[in-house]
Amino acid sequence: MTLPHDAAAQESLRLLGYDTANLIAPLDETTHDVAIVGGGQSGVAIAYALRRAGVTNVTVIDAEEDESALAWRARARMRTLRTPKTVSGPELGNPALTFSAWYDGVRGAGAFDAIDRIATSDWADYLTWFQRQVDVSVRRGVRVTDIKPAGAGRLRLHLASAEKEWTEDARKIVLATGVSGTGTPNxxxxxxxxxxxxxxxxxxxxxxxxxxxxxxxxxxxxxxxxxxxxxxxxxxxxxxxxxxxxxxxxxAPPTGARPNPLVQDVFHLADDSERWRQNVAKRASxxxxxxxxxxxxxxxxxxxxxxxxxxxxxxxxxxxxxxxxxxxxxxxxxxGYQQDPATRPELATIAPFVARWSDVYTPAEGLASKLLGSAPYLGSGYEFTEKIPGTAPWLADLHVFSIGAGNSFGRPVGDIPSLRIGVPRLADAIARDLVLADLHRARSVPAGAER
Missing domain, CATH: 3.50.50.60 (FAD/NAD(P)-binding domain)
Known part of the structure; x- marks a missing residue:
C-alpha cells in the first residue's frame, strides 16, 4: 500500500532526477566504485548522496545480521534525541524526505509541530522508511576483516560472513562506522x-x-x-x-547557546593549532x-x-x-571511545601508514592529549593522509565519516547535525576524485542522463 507521504517522496525524487544513469566509467578489474562500510544513517545517506551525484556503482555493507542490532535500536538508550527536531538530517535538502514529512504522514497533519523532541524509536522507524524511499540496499552480516591496496586506484576489501570469506575490490572506501569509528570503546x-x-x-x-x-x-x-x-x-x-x-x-544548559553550525562547518579549514586548542577545550556534558x-x-x-x-x-x-x-x-x-586506527583489526594492515594528529602537530605545553593525538589526521574530503608523504598515496581513497573524523572536523561526525554539510562534502570529494582519475579515458554522458 502506497501512502500519500510515500508518493510525495517518490515524486520528489523523480523531479530531482534521482534515477540518473551511472556517470562513472566502469573498470573491469573493480567490483565497486565505492564501498561503504556501515549501514546506519550515515552509510545510507552517503549512498543516497552519491547516487544523486551520478555515482551508482556503490555497495553498502554492515556487520550486523539484522537492522534491529543497529545503534538507534540497540544501543541508543535516551528516550528522545538530543538533537533539536528542526535540525536537518539525511534528506539533504529534500523536504519530502524529512522526518517531519514522514511523521505527519504517519501521525496526521500537525503532529510534528506538537512534539518537543523526536522520540528515539520514532527516529529509528523514520530511518527505515528513508532507506526504503531512497532505495539503498544494505548487505547485512558482512564484516570487513582487512583492507589492502590492490594496484593503481584500487583497494581490496577482505570480507567474511557466517558462511564464507572472500574479497572485493573498490576504487573508494568509506568507513561509516559510527561511534566506534576508527578505534574502539575506551x-x-x-x-x-x-x-x-x-x-x-x-x-x-x-x-x-x-x-x-x-x-x-x-x-x-x-x-x-x-x-x-x-x-x-x-x-x-x-x-x-x-x-x-x-x-x-x-x-548542559537546557536553553543555552549551541555551537554555531556555520563555524563548525568550516572548522576543518582552521589551522592545526586552533583546531587542537578547541578540541582540548571541549568538555563532555x-x-x-x-x-x-x-x-x-x-x-x-x-x-x-x-x-x-x-x-x-x-x-x-x-x-x-x-x-x-x-x-x-x-x-x-x-x-567514551579512542580513535587509534591501529586498535581496529580490519585497519591493522594500513594503520602503520596513516598519519595521526601526533604525527603532524606538536601542541604547546599544557595542551598535550594522548587521546587526541592518536586520532587520524584527515584531509578536507575526510580522507586518511600519509604518515610519511609519498609512501602510501592510496590512503586518499579511504574516507572516514564517523566519530574518528571528529578531531579534524570539530564535531561528532556521523551524528545527525553532521549530515547536512558533511555528506554532500564527502560525496563531492569522492565524485571529484573518480572523475579526475578517469580524465584519460573520459567518456560521453549516456543518452538521457544529462542533468
Missing amino acids: IPHILSTLPRQLYAHTADAIDFSALRGRNVAVLGAASSAFDAAATALESGAAEVHVYSRRPELVV VPPESVERAAAFPNYHLHIAAEWTSASERNRQVVVAADGTRSFDFVIAGT
Missing part, C-alpha cells in the same frame, strides 16, 4: 583486568533485565553514562551509583533531562570528585575504592 585500565562478565561498556548490547535487583556502578558522567544508569534503574536495579572524577557535574531521568529514583546515587583508585573481583563482585569502598554486582563504563 576501557579504563582499572577495569580491563576484571572478568569480562562483570562489566560492560555503553557500546555493548547490555541485558539490563539481568540487572534487576543488582547493585550497579556506572563509571563516567556524560550522556551515555546517565542513559545507561537510568535504563538500569528503570529495569529494576537495586541501586545505581554514578561516579565522576570531576569536582562537579557538567550539565550531560543534558539536564538525562540527569533528571536518573535522579527521579531514590536508589540513584551520584559521586563527584570520586576517581576510582582500584577495582578488583571478590566473590563474583567488583570491589571499588573511590570515595569509600563499595561492592557492586556489575559495572558499566560510560567512558
Whole structure:
C-alpha cells in the first residue's frame, strides 16, 4: 500500500532526477566504485548522496545480521534525541524526505509541530522508511576483516560472513562506522583486568533485565553514562551509583547557546593549532533531562570528585575504592571511545601508514592529549593522509565519516547535525576524485542522463 507521504517522496525524487544513469566509467578489474562500510544513517545517506551525484556503482555493507542490532535500536538508550527536531538530517535538502514529512504522514497533519523532541524509536522507524524511499540496499552480516591496496586506484576489501570469506575490490572506501569509528570503546585500565562478565561498556548490547535487583556502578558522567544508569534503574536495579572524577557535574544548559553550525562547518579549514586548542577545550556534558531521568529514583546515587583508585573481583563482585569502598554486582563504563586506527583489526594492515594528529602537530605545553593525538589526521574530503608523504598515496581513497573524523572536523561526525554539510562534502570529494582519475579515458554522458 502506497501512502500519500510515500508518493510525495517518490515524486520528489523523480523531479530531482534521482534515477540518473551511472556517470562513472566502469573498470573491469573493480567490483565497486565505492564501498561503504556501515549501514546506519550515515552509510545510507552517503549512498543516497552519491547516487544523486551520478555515482551508482556503490555497495553498502554492515556487520550486523539484522537492522534491529543497529545503534538507534540497540544501543541508543535516551528516550528522545538530543538533537533539536528542526535540525536537518539525511534528506539533504529534500523536504519530502524529512522526518517531519514522514511523521505527519504517519501521525496526521500537525503532529510534528506538537512534539518537543523526536522520540528515539520514532527516529529509528523514520530511518527505515528513508532507506526504503531512497532505495539503498544494505548487505547485512558482512564484516570487513582487512583492507589492502590492490594496484593503481584500487583497494581490496577482505570480507567474511557466517558462511564464507572472500574479497572485493573498490576504487573508494568509506568507513561509516559510527561511534566506534576508527578505534574502539575506551576501557579504563582499572577495569580491563576484571572478568569480562562483570562489566560492560555503553557500546555493548547490555541485558539490563539481568540487572534487576543488582547493585550497579556506572563509571563516567556524560550522556551515555546517565542513559545507561537510568535504563538500569528503570529495569529494576537495586541501586545505581554514578561516579565522576570531576569536582562537579557538567550539565548542559537546557536553553543555552549551541555551537554555531556555520563555524563548525568550516572548522576543518582552521589551522592545526586552533583546531587542537578547541578540541582540548571541549568538555563532555550531560543534558539536564538525562540527569533528571536518573535522579527521579531514590536508589540513584551520584559521586563527584570520586576517581576510582582500584577495582578488583571478590566473590563474583567488583570491589571499588573511590570515595569509600563499595561492592557492586556489575559495572558499566560510560567512558567514551579512542580513535587509534591501529586498535581496529580490519585497519591493522594500513594503520602503520596513516598519519595521526601526533604525527603532524606538536601542541604547546599544557595542551598535550594522548587521546587526541592518536586520532587520524584527515584531509578536507575526510580522507586518511600519509604518515610519511609519498609512501602510501592510496590512503586518499579511504574516507572516514564517523566519530574518528571528529578531531579534524570539530564535531561528532556521523551524528545527525553532521549530515547536512558533511555528506554532500564527502560525496563531492569522492565524485571529484573518480572523475579526475578517469580524465584519460573520459567518456560521453549516456543518452538521457544529462542533468
